Amino acid sequence: MNTTPPSTSADHKQNTSESSHKSAPKSSHKLELKLGVGFAVMAILISALLTAGLYKLSVGWLRDSLDQRIRDTVAIGSTCFSGEDFNQFTEPEQEGSSEFLQLQKHLRQIRDAANGYRFVYAVRKAPDGSIIFIVDAEEDPAEVSHLGEIYGDAGPSLKTHIDTMQEPMVEQDFYTDKWGTWLTGYAPIKGKDGKTCAILCMDVAASTIKEQERAFLWAAITAFAITLPLSLLVGVQLGRTLAKPIKALTQGAERIAGGDLDYTVKADSHDEIGELADAFNTMTGKLSHTLDDLQKSESELIEHRDHLEELVHKRTASLEEANQRMRKDLMSAAEVQQAFLPQHPPQMPGVDFAWNFTPCNELAGDMLDICKIDKHRVGLWVADVCGHGVASTLVSVSLSRLLSNLQDNGETEAPFSLPDGAAFLNEHFSWNSESMRYFTLLYGILDTRTHEFRYVSAGHPGPIRVTKDGKADNLPMSPPAIGILPNPEFIEHQVTLEPGDRIYLYTDGITEASNSEQEEFGELRLTEKLGKLRSNTLTGSIDALLKELSIWQDDEQPADDLSIVALELK
Template structure:
């Protein structure tokens, strides 16, 4: 925005006494004309060498800020899907185009707004374009051959918003372009938002100052020199003082003022010049304040983005629910400056919002006593968990829904955001501040994004916990089946192992020698130099390898490792043998069952069927007797037939 101050002095502005012209009319007119021309040349020179460069920097800084804010309004996840699934027109593409057009309307002077990404072949491809004209729109998937120098350099690694150093020319015209990265929650660069400003629009602002300064200087320099020569030597000293003042001000010393000379005309000129320098000081101070405010806003937005990224990384990297919630409620107060953050999750009945994590001391007391709020009945959290809509109380004393919590007496502002997954509310993120009106629009937008990411992370953690519990249950079932199978298998064995000596290889019966030590989990060397190595499968000890050697030959790590590998191979072999015998036993039972069924189907006589059944059951291993009893209901005359074999 340009500022055109009025430099004409007045009695209120200058505070200098009123002076009246005393020179002849001709000299007064000539002095006023040449002085005015000199002042015009001075002002244009300042505009050319001071305001012009600042205007150029201001235009580029504003463009960089606006493209950074526009990138925040783009749905990056949708862009990632368009890039991953090959860009094509459709609902996702139209939604992104609508976002680009809205961003284009907000950016001053923007002509083209579009998204590009770098393909696997290194080329730059269009993803979406806000242009409505069929002749000028860039179709998704088309190659962008006329990209600017900065875009070609950083298309695969852009870390922060940037602006081209100079204008560049492509088939559509001459442009000043700015770029902002589009990154997903995990930091992956999926595309770059590009904004093109027409060079004529930018140059017209800069050229106006250049033309005016050049014209004024060309006219003012010779005329001022001639006027000074004509006015005579008596004005040389005052003109020299004025030139010195101009040089001081042009050099940046806006605090310099000309002392008022005794001559009335010279005093009036000095007063006007001093008023001009004061106005320039005010203008520069105003511009500096605007720059400071813009810088502070940008730094705050950068800090919010950095904090959001940090919380998102924590949410994406943790699968333990309690640790995830604790880390998030710790980071939010640290990064955003709020004194309390809490996370509520709905119970299985969906009637209560239960506090699961909190950052403040009062929140810890609430956790210790199992604090919970009724859904739809208590406080802002109850409202949010029922409706699924955010609720913000900038002054809790005036909010009818607010719950006065004695554990958080310092609260003056509160914001609760729903945690929603798959269209269903699973809880709420509650943030509280000691200040009235503490939540600004950028706070709300940032925390809303964070709440959505947190909801997905909580859902993932819950799914992970369920899978872990299922895995543990599966492991317990496997261990029980394994123990039962080996118990049955060992009961059928008539021996308990073998002993090898250089002279013999003998079997150990059930009453033979064995190792009476406690169960082993790792190899161990006894004081008599006997090595014990457990033979284990699935955490179950099947046997123990016992190897003894003379005390003068201690065991080394390589030998112990060899014995351990041997035990592992033995465990696998024993398990394979057991499973083989189990399979054979089951196959034998299946064959026997099939034979019994075949025998039973051969006769329709009841007596023959019963005799065949008990006879076949008697063939089972270890069966000493088999009997079948026929039992009739009470309403039938009692009768029974017993057939034995």
């Protein structure tokens, strides 16, 4: 006979609750373990991925930064030379000449001024297709490359682009020759005809770069090792913290599924899990309120949208006003620069002057002037500052003021030292790696008594002389530009003019003007054109030249400033 009393609904609920409580610890421990392991693995993976990503980004940044620095350095170095500096050396016997040693000295100055470069040298392509050395800055007799020596294991980019290189470039990857493994930058050095005469090469040792990459790698590994124990601890703690409220929600769902609709899920936390428990308890009653809140939110969004549109309109108007002020300031700065240009030619018996100044933008990097030094001497100059805009204009205006102070005041007839003046400017505008501003300068002085024209060319194209019968030739020029090398040697040139001779000083915006086929106007074409224009007046020859340039460029806006100043001896 069964004496067990019949079970009631309350008893069933109590039994269900007791059964749930009995099974909860085991399930809770399993959940804590799973969550702890899962979060720990996730934290370790995230830490590893972040470490690997940061290392990859750091190495990529290092390589990109190095490539840009090499490209900038070799580009600046190439401006210190002209193609004619290298064309004169064709035979090994010339290696000991004073001109060769002077060129080698300039290469060494560039190598010593730039940090981290092992070899600096120049090469060209021989008639048989091989690549040969022209001059090497290396002092060690065991490692120096001699004039005419074949560079058989040159870098892939040099071999591929030596015939077509138009701008500075860097090897895409390391390459190895008999001197070691390198990352090399190249820059073409062009002659007066616009053709490439030599390639300037600058080598950085691969070991230097690899050492920096290894330092980044060890730093990344160390950071990962430090965060590993912390990741494990965080994972275990998160597992324990999240398992407790999830267990409470699971028990509540089981009670409600069993028919206990009066059961309330208890949540002690005030985080997202607690919010989920509250939402679980009041889900049905808040559906209508949620709909009302959504409609209210939509109305508020429309109101915010209208407000944002109004703010955008006001901001646009403010920006337009600021743009107008900026344009007005630029025009004022341009007027200041124009004020430093020659307003009227100086009155010098027996000498005519003419000039033109055409900036490619509101503010120019070019500058020119004609200044009467005394009753027998007159100075004229033209300069080309690297770049355009406000910074270049400030340099050009400052240069104009300094040159005015350097000239004689008219009370003495002592010679004005052109090399000393160039050296003073080089010291005043010394190289700054942040601004990277430098300029080329051509300054000349004419003595009307002796007809002697003295000038100094600091990295600037030499003057063009046109005789009375229309014969035109290029006078010598000398590197480097102002502000690149410390304590360079500037050379003074002189030429005696005959009555009817003309002298033209110009900037490279004229010779580098390109047509639709990207062909430059060039020094040779400029020289021939000025010779043919000898029958024109001095001013007429400049006007005709500028008209020819406009046709050459298909009447497009010049890409660079166009500046030219000239004199004619009667």
